[in-house]
Amino acid sequence: xxxxxxxxxxxxxEDITVRGLKAVQKxxxxxxxxxxxxxxxxxxxxxxxxxxxxxxxxxxxxxxxxSDQILENAENVDIAFLVVGDPFGATTHTDLIxxxxxxxxxxxxxxxxxVMNAVxxxxxxxxxxxxxVSLVFFMDxxxxxxxxxxxxxxxxxxxxxxxxxxxxxxxxxFENMARGRKIYEPPRYMNIETAASQLLExxxxxxGSAYLPETPCVSISRxxxxxxxxxxxxxxxxxxxxxxxxxxxxxxxxxRTHEMEVEYLLEFAKDKEGFKNAVxxxxxAAKAAQMxxxxxxxxxx
Amino acid sequence: xxxxxxxxxxxxxEDITVRGLKAVQKxxxxxxxxxxxxxxxxxxxxxxxxxxxxxxxxxxxxxxxxSDQILENAENVDIAFLVVGDPFGATTHTDLIxxxxxxxxxxxxxxxxxVMNAVxxxxxxxxxxxxxVSLVFFMDxxxxxxxxxxxxxxxxxxxxxxxxxxxxxxxxxFENMARGRKIYEPPRYMNIETAASQLLExxxxxxGSAYLPETPCVSISRxxxxxxxxxxxxxxxxxxxxxxxxxxxxxxxxxRTHEMEVEYLLEFAKDKEGFKNAVxxxxxAAKAAQMxxxxxxxxxx
Numbered sequence: 198x199x200x201x202x203x204x205x206x207x208x209x210x211e212d213i214t215v216r217g218l219k220a221v222q223k224x225x226x227x228x229x230x231x232x233x234x235x236x237x238x239x240x241x242x243x244x245x246x247x248x249x250x251x252x253x254x255x256x257x258x259x260x261x262x263x264s265d266q267i268l269e270n271a272e273n274v275d276i277a278f279l280v281v282g283d284p285f286g287a288t289t290h291t292d293l294i295x296x297x298x299x300x301x302x303x304x305x306x307x308x309x310x311x312v313m314n315a316v317x318x319x320x321x322x323x324x325x326x327x328x329x330v331s332l333v334f335f336m337d338x339x340x341x342x343x344x345x346x347x348x349x350x351x352x353x354x355x356x357x358x359x360x361x362x363x364x365x366x367x368x369x370x371f372e373n374m375a376r377g378r379k380i381y382e383p384p385r386y387m388n389i390e391t392a393a394s395q396l397l398e399x400x401x402x403x404x405g406s407a408y409l410p411e412t413p414c415v416s417i418s419r420x421x422x423x424x425x426x427x428x429x430x431x432x433x434x435x436x437x438x439x440x441x442x443x444x445x446x447x448x449x450x451x452x453r454t455h456e457m458e459v460e461y462l463l464e465f466a467k468d469k470e471g472f473k474n475a476v477x478x479x480x481x482a483a484k485a486a487q488m489x490x491x492x493x494x495x496x497x498x
Numbered sequence: 499x500x501x502x503x504x505x506x507x508x509x510x511x512e513d514i515t516v517r518g519l520k521a522v523q524k525x526x527x528x529x530x531x532x533x534x535x536x537x538x539x540x541x542x543x544x545x546x547x548x549x550x551x552x553x554x555x556x557x558x559x560x561x562x563x564x565s566d567q568i569l570e571n572a573e574n575v576d577i578a579f580l581v582v583g584d585p586f587g588a589t590t591h592t593d594l595i596x597x598x599x600x601x602x603x604x605x606x607x608x609x610x611x612x613v614m615n616a617v618x619x620x621x622x623x624x625x626x627x628x629x630x631v632s633l634v635f636f637m638d639x640x641x642x643x644x645x646x647x648x649x650x651x652x653x654x655x656x657x658x659x660x661x662x663x664x665x666x667x668x669x670x671x672f673e674n675m676a677r678g679r680k681i682y683e684p685p686r687y688m689n690i691e692t693a694a695s696q697l698l699e700x701x702x703x704x705x706g707s708a709y710l711p712e713t714p715c716v717s718i719s720r721x722x723x724x725x726x727x728x729x730x731x732x733x734x735x736x737x738x739x740x741x742x743x744x745x746x747x748x749x750x751x752x753x754r755t756h757e758m759e760v761e762y763l764l765e766f767a768k769d770k771e772g773f774k775n776a777v778x779x780x781x782x783a784a785k786a787a788q789m790x791x792x793x794x795x796x797x798x799x
Contacts, residue, residue, distance in 0.1 A: 206515060207609060214610070215512040215519055215548075283611055285618025291762060298765070306619055308508060308611030308722050309515070310584055313624055315609040317586025323614055324632075328657055329625050350655050356629055421609050457592060464599070 198275045200268065200297045202284035204309025207421030210239040210247045217307040221248050225274035228255040228267055230290065232366045234281035235386075237422045237444060244279075252279075256367050264296040271302045282311030312420055312446055316359055319415050319427045320461030325453055326359055327351030332447075333363040334387060335395050342399045348449060349407035355453035355483060360396075362387035362445050386443030389416040389428075393435035393447065408432060408449055413475045415462060417446040429466040431475050450476065452483035499576045501569065501598045503585035505610025508722030511540040511548045518608040522549050526575035529556040529568055531591070533667045535582035536687075538723045538745060545580075553580070557668050565597040572603045583612030613721055613747055617660055620716050620728045621762030626754055627660055628652030633748075634664040635688060636696050643700045649750060650708035656754035656784060661697075663688035663746050687744030690717040690729075694736035694748065709733060709750055714776040716763060718747040730767040732776050751777065753784035 201220045206212030213221070221227055229244065231254045236244075245252050255278070259266065267278065278293065280286070284306050297304050317323050328351060330344035344360070351358045365385040373380045393414070400408060410433035418426040418440050428438060435447065459476050466472035502521045507513030514522070522528055530545065532555045537545075545553050556579070560567065568579065579594065581587070585607050598605050618624045629652060631645035645661070652659045666686040674681045694715070701709060711734035719727040719741050729739065736748065760777050767773035 204611065209517060211516040211520070212609075214507060214515050216510060218516055219512070283615045283618065286615060286624065291621070291758060295762070306722075308513075308616040308619070310505065310609030310611060311615045314584045314587060314612045314615040317584065318607055318609070320592070323587065324630050326630075327628055328655075329627075331625075354629075354651050421607075461592060461596070 198271060198273060198302075200271055200293075200302050200304045201275065201277045202290070202294070202304065202306045203277055203279050204283040204286070204307060204311070205236055205279055205281050206309040207282065207312070207315060208237045208239075208419070209422070210236070210243045212309065212421070213247075214307060214309060217309070218248070220275075220305075220307060221250060221277045221279070223275055224250065224277040225270075226253065227251065227277045227279065228253050229279045230255050230260060230281070232257045232260075234364060235366070235444065236281050237419055260290060260293065264293050267293065268297055268300060268302060271297070271300070283309050283313070286311035286313055310421065312361065312417070313359070315420055316417060316446065316448065318420065318425075319417060319448065319465070321357055321415065321448060321450070321458050322455065325357050325451065325455070325458070327354060327356035327451070329359045329361060331361045331363070332387065332392055332395060334365065334385065334391075335398070340395075340399070342403070345399050345403055345405070345407055349405055352407055352449070352451055354451065356451040357454075358449045358451070360392060360447040360449065362392050362447065364444070387445065388443070389418065389435050389438045389440035389445050389447055392445070393432050393438070397432060397436060411475055411478070413450040413454075413472060413479065415448040415450070415465065416440055417448060418442075419444065420446065427465040429462040429472050430468065431471070434467075450479070452479045454480065499572060499574065499603075501572055501594075501603050501605045502576065502578045502608060503591070503595070503605065504578055504580050504608045505584040505587070505612070506537055506580055506582050507610040508583065508613070508616060509538045509540075509720070510723070511537070511544045513610065513722070514548075515608060515610060518610070519549070521576075521606075521608060522551060522578045522580070524576055525551065525578040526571075527554065528552065528578045528580065529554050530580045531556050531561060531582070533558045533561075533665075535665060536667070536745065537582050538720055561591065561594065565594050568594065569598055569601060569603060572598070572601070584610050584614070587612035587614060611722065613662065613718070614660070616721055617718060617747065617749065619721065619726075620718060620749065620766070622658055622716065622749060622751070622759050623756065626658050626752065626756070626759070628655060628657035628752070630660045630662060632662045632664070633688065633693055633696060635666065635686065635692075636699070641696075641700070643704065646700050646704055646706070646708055650706055653708055653750070653752055655752065657752040658755075659750045659752070661693060661748040661750065663693050663748065665745070688746065689744070690719065690736050690739045690741035690746050690748055693746070694733050694739070697733065698737060712776055712779070714751040714755075714773060714780065716749045716751070716766065717741055718749060719743075720745065721747065728766040730763040730773050731769065732772070735768075751780070753780045755781065
């Protein structure tokens with residue numbers, strides 16, 4: 198039969214598409230990928246009641262090494278694999294699809310909104326975004342910073358960067374893992390203030406001016422839910438925010454920011470004058486740098 | 499009451515979300531933005547029958563200068579403004595939102611999939627995409643090529659580029675426009691072969707090696723519909739394709755292409771060996787260029 202990969206959208210159970218709902222209602226088994234994101238305003242029971250189906254929570258272990266278990270008997274029955282956002286969003290489930298292909302099971306994707314496109318709601322044009330990066334929770338001796346060079350690349354081109362923030366669901370402590378105890382830590386969702394602080398920490402270490410405390414940003418909180426909130430401010434202000442309930446993402450602006458984008462963002466700025474000045478400074482610094490580069494080139498000739 | 503901006507997703511009437519459908523069904527007036535994209539597998543009548551509402555087609559003129567007409571009596575009734583894809587997708591309707599804000603009318607967005615995130619279905623990671631560009635139909639004396647520098651920026655960083663292809667709906671010929679005749683040309687949707695030819699034409703003119711005939715690409719046809727088709731091949735091969743019914747988009751690969759991405763794409767390559775070689779050449783050329791740059795820097799020291 199068919200393996201349906203169904204995007205659930207961002208927030209409520211009813212963010213599923215009509216087509217997605219019809220598909221899930223005819224499936225024999227329904228898995229919900231429950232470790233790369235969460236549906237903000239829905240419990241497993243809410244989904245089960247809308248679908249009239251039992252929902253099986255699929256953790257990382259099952260998804261990454263249990264493809265055959267998920268696909269069991271798929272020759273004879275339809276199976277749904279639900280993913281928050283779009284099925285090909287922040288994380289793809291390529292292994293599962295490749296395994297289905299090998300077994301000759303047709304795969305059908307039913308798309309939905311994800312942060313990658315819905316972020317446009319803050320007023321920034323999707324055209325002006327560069328590559329998306331991820332930021333994980335730092336530990337005392339493990340502070341992965343590969344995002345830094347990528348933000349720098351985007352910023353040098355004047356493009357905005359969408360920063361996706363870490364989610365830790367069903368993680369074990371090192372001690373419990375070492376002792377083989379299946380005890381899991383409470384879930385953690387990175388907030389804006391932690392993200393901004395970590396970003397600033399790496400800038401202090403790397404000193405590459407990829408971004409600065411005065412760089413304009415927009416916080417994206419609870420996108421697509423009734424509690425959605427955007428705040429426009431500098432990165433330093435973001436580090437002092439109280440961003441509240443998850444989920445969050447952060448956008449670091451680039452100097453190609455269009456006037457209309459700024460106009461729209463001002464609605465979300467606590468300090469409108471300050472935010473406008475921060476953007477203007479960026480734009481002017483970029484122009485000055487360009488002129489200097491041209492002058493140098495002419496000197497070389 | 500509320501102005502609902504509702505994303506319709508990519509293809510069928512039932513790609514609307516359950517929440518979106520409920521909202522549209524309680525609206526007094528329902529507008530469909532009908533000039534930046536089309537819903538591939540649905541007529542106006544299909545939508546009307548699903549919504550149990552009359553659907554008013556909103557052309558560019560109405561959307562760009564008729565905000566007040568759309569928002570008429572919004573103090574007392576709910577109004578829906580439907581957009582193919584996501585309401586903040588390729589084109590934003592910022593003017594309408596800003597006008598609603600001015601009038602004190604609450605705006606609620608109901609998100610959906612758009613090509614900007616659903617393109618992940620071809621197997622390329624959304625993380626590896628740079629800025630998105632648009633390509634318009636060339637005319638004899640008007641060949642706008644601002645996309646060229648942006649593709650070059652993406653490619654220099656090794657990132658993929660999503661190229662959105664032009665749609666002309668309800669356009670007048672110059673002659674009819676000059677004579678004030680409201681006669682409209684038949685709709686035109688750019689296909690892959692035209693897009694690839696135009697891209698190659700500009701490379702021949704600009705000679706910046708932003709991309710070459712042998713650059714690996716993926717054609718994205720009828721994304722999200724039952725007739726969805728991806729083809730992996732070189733840009734030169736894309737110029738010879740018969741890509742069929744609209745809508746289409748094109749992805750130009752960058753040299754950061756991951757092995758798993760290539761693995762996935764091979765399924766869509768007519769000439770698998772050739773495609774694999776094209777990708778390998780790109781990756782190796784990028785490595786060689788990087789080594790040369792490092793060597794030059796060392797020379798400078």
